[in-house]
Amino acid sequence: QVPVVESGGRLVQAGGSLRLSCTVSGRTLSTTAVGWFRRAPGKEREFVGIIRRGDGTRSADSVKGRFIMSRDLDKNVVYLQMNNLTPEDTAVYYCATSARLYSGGDVYDEKNYSYWGQGTQVTVSS
DSSP, X not given: OOSEEEEOOOEEETTOXXXXXXXXXXXXXXXXXXXXXXXXXXXXXXXXXXXXXXXXXXXXXXXXXXXXXXXXXXXXXXXXXXXXXXXXXXXXXXXXXXXXXXSOSOTTOGGGOOEEOOOEEEEEEO
16 A cells, blocks of 8 residues: 555646645554645755644745645545646645654655655646
């Protein structure tokens, strides 16, 4: 069973919205943080946001106010609601789990994340 699977990516027009899902297997979200990252064409992978203990979230400045993270503890799924999308949001989006970051720590350091999904492509057309 694959530990982390992203889904929901597709082509969307600028100004539109999209919701990505991250399904986690083998570990409970009650003790595991889930981070979102993205890799745009020709760029390095970058931090997007994280959701952790008590539904606390932290987002990158580039998506703050537009992207919202939530989680369903019963389904063990984390969601990334993306609003007011721009072509600059075009990227492969990844989610990753981290027990270490559940209560704090450096969310930008990819070494703090244990399991990564294969990614889901989001393309925003102008």
